[in-house]
Amino acid sequence: MRTPVFILLEIVIGAALYLLFRRYGNDYLFFAGYTVLQFIVLATAWNILGGYCGYVNFGTAGFFALGAYSSVFFYTLAQSLEDVVPESLQAPLKAILPLPVPVLIIIGGIVAGLIGLGTGYLTLRLRGVFFAIATLALAVVLQTIMVNWEFVGGSRGAYVIPPNAVPVFGPYIQYLFVLMSILVIIALTAARLIERSRLGYGFATIRDDELAAEASGVPTLKLKLIATVVSGALMGMAGAPFPFYIGYVEPDSAFNLSYAVNAIAMPMIGGTTSWVGPLIGAILLGTLQQIATVTISSALNLLIVGLLLIGFVIVAPSGIIGLWQSWTRKKTS
C-alpha cells in the first residue's frame, strides 16, 4: 500500500471513530480514548528506537514531560505576562500568546527532540546498556529541575485551565481527541515509512550487529541519533497537550513511571518488529488499563502491566505479532 493511500485510510478510520464517539458516546469515551491514543503515540515512538534499533529508552516519561512542561511554560507566560516580561516585549508577546495547542505540540516536539539529540550525542557511542541507563538518568535530572523550577509550578504543580468549549468541536476534550488522533496518524505513518525505507534496513542492521553494520557502510551513530531524535520528538509532541487534558501538572504525575513501563510493555507485548505491534499493544493494554483503573485500583492495574511485560518477554519475545506469525505458519504447513 502506497503511503498516501495509507494516510487516507488512517484519516478515514480516525474520522469514523470520532463521529461514532460523538454520536453514541459521552465525554468519558473521549477522555478514555485520548489516553489510548496517547499510548499509541508513545509506544510507536519508543519502538522506533527500541524495537527497530535495539536501544532501550527508560526515560519516556522525561521526554513526555518535556512536552508537557513546555506547554505549561508558555501557558504560565501568557497568564503572568505583566509580571515577568519587560515592558518592551509585552506588546509583541501579547499578540502571539496564548499559543494554540498545535503550536505547543510543535514546540514540545522540538524541545524533546533537541534534548534527545544532546543525550544521544553523549551516550550513543557506548554500549546500548549505557544509553539505557543514561535515559533513566535524564528523566530524573529533568524531574529534579522541574521540581525546583517555581515558574512552572515546582513541586506544588501548576494549574492549567483550558477553555470550556471550542468552535466546530464543541467540548474541549473532543478538540484534544482530534489533535491526538492527528498525532497518531503522524506517528504511525512515520514508523511505517521508516520501516520500508533504507533507514529501516539501517536500523535493523544496528539492532542485529552494529559492528557488521559499520563494516557494510552503515553510519550507525548518525542513524541512532536520527532514531533518538524522532522518537524523543514524538514523545514530546504527545506530552504537549497533556496539561490541557489533565488540568493540573505536577512532577510526580508528569514523570510517572507508568509512562516508562507502558511505553516498553506495549511494543514488547504487541511485537517490536513492525509499526503494527505498538498499535496492537497500546490498544489492548490501554483499553485494559482504562477498564482496570475504574474497576480495580490503579496500582493493581500497573502490577498487571508489569507482570504481562515480564511474561511476554520470557515466553513470547516476538510479541503478539510473533505469536500470530507462528500460528499462521503452522496452519500452512
Place this chain on the structure above:
Amino acid sequence: MIVPLLQVDQVGKRFGGFVALDDIGLDIAEGERVGLIGPNGSGKSTLVNCICGTLRNDTGTVTFAGETMDGLAAHARTRRGLARSFQLPRPFMSLSVAENIRVPLLYTVNARQGPHLSPRELDDRCMELLKLVALDAKGGKNPRDLTQVEMRKLELARAMAAEPKLLISDEAMAGLSHSEIEDIVALLIRLNERGITIIMIEHIMRAVMSFSQRLVVLVSGKKIADGKPDEVIKDQEVVGAYLGQ
C-alpha cells in the same frame, strides 16, 4: 613514485597489558594479491580491525589511497573502498540472505558520489552477487537456515557488495571442500583481475600459495616475513614459528 594503496605505518595495539600488534609496517600496492598468515592469536584479525576502523590503533597511522584513516569510523572507511569479511560470520539475522547483500549496496555503493543504483538495479546486483557465491537459490531464506559454509560465502558476498578497492578476506575458507576452495580462490583472482586489491588471511596453505603474489607472516604481533611466497615459506623463522607446527 606511485603511492601504495594501503600504507600501514608503525601500527601498534594493546589490550591492557597484552601487546596484540607491535610496530607493524606494511605497504600494499594497487592490484596486489597478498596472503597474510600466522599462528592463531598472532594479531591478524586485530590488524584487519585496525585497518578497517573496527578498532582504533594506539600508535601509528593507516593511510588508504593517500588519505589518512585516523579518526574515521569504520563505515566511512568502507565507503572509501576498504571492505572486509569477518572471520566468524556476522550476518544480519532479521534480514533475508538477499537483504544482507542489499545493505552494503544501499549504504556504501549508493552513498558514494556518482550515479546511484535504482531499486531494479539493486535487485539485479543482489542476484549477481548471490550467483557469484552460489547462493542465488537461497536469497529469500534467513541466514539461520544456512550452513556454516554458506554463511561464510554470504560474508564474502557482503564484502564484495561494497564494491571495494581493497578487499580483506578473513579466513573465509575454513571448512570448505577442495573444490569449494578452488572456486573461491578463482573468484578472488577474477575480482583481482578486475582491479580489486586483495589481502587473504588464511590457514589453508594450498589456497594461500595458489592465490598470493606476496606473502606476509605475522607472529605474536610482529611482522617476521614479507616477500615472494616461495621464498617466505622456506624462511627458517617462518618455518619455526608457524609452518613447522
Place this chain on the structure above:
Amino acid sequence: MEFDLLINAIIAGILLGGFYAAVTAGISISFGMLDIVNIAHPAFIILGSYIVYIVNISFGLDPIIVSILVLPAFYILGAVVYQVYYLSFEKFGQESLRGLAFFFGLLFVTEVCLLLVFGVDYRSVNAPYIGSSLTFGGIEFPYRLLVPFLVALAMFVALQIFLSHTFIGRAVMAVSQDPMALRLMAVDPTRIKRIAFGISIATASLAGAFLIIIQPVIPSVGRDYIGRIFAICVLGGLGSLPGTIIAALLLGVIESITSTFYGPSWAPAVSFGILLLTLAVRPSGLLGR
C-alpha cells in the same frame, strides 16, 4: 560558621558514601563482573528494607541482625532470578533488549507490590542507636550513618577476601574474562554466575537494612538509587571493588555538600549528572578495565 557546616557535610558524605558503596557492591558484581544489567537491584534492596521493617516492628530485633538472618533467602532468590534470566535470554544471546526489559519489569512489579502491601506512608525502624550521635573532636558522627558505614566496610572486606582468596571467588572474577578457561578447569561457568548473582542479591539484604536505618522508606525510594548505583559503578570503573568504594565516597561527599548548601531537592540530580558526565568524558571510569 560555614566551615563547621562544611566539615559536618563532608563527614556525613563519607559515611553516606560507605553506605552507597554497600548498595553498589551487588551491582559491581552483577553488572561489573557478570555483565548482567540488573536494574532491579534497588527493588531487592527496598524489599530487604521492608522485611527488616516488619521483623523489627513485630519482634524488636536489630535491623542489621534481621538482614543477616534473611541473607540466605536473598541468596536463593538471586539464584532463582539468575536461572530464569539465563534460561530465557543469556542462553540465546539476546540479553540486551529482552534482559533489560525483564529486569525493568521486575523492578516495577516489586515496587508496585510493595506499594499495594505497605502503601505510601514512610516506614522506619527502631534501634537504640538511631537518633544519637558520636561526637569526636568537635565533629558529629550520627550513629544512624556510622553503624551502617562500619558494617558496610566489614561487608566489603569480606567480599574482597572472598573474591581474591577463595576458589569460587576467583572463579567469579575469571568468569567474565575467560569462560573457556573455566570450562577447561571443569568448572561450569553458569553455576559460577548463578552463585555470584546470588551473592549480589544477598548484599541487597544488608543494604536494605542500612537504607532503612539511614532514612525512612517508601517503595519508590528504590528508583532514586538507580542513578546513584550506576553513577558509582560507572565512575568507579566496572568490576573494580576498590573503584566502587572511591566513587561511592566521592558521590556521597558531593551529594552531601550540595544538599547542605543548595538544598536536598537537588540531590538526585547530582548522581545522575555525574553519571552523564562520566559517560561522556571517561566511560571506563576511574579504575575500570
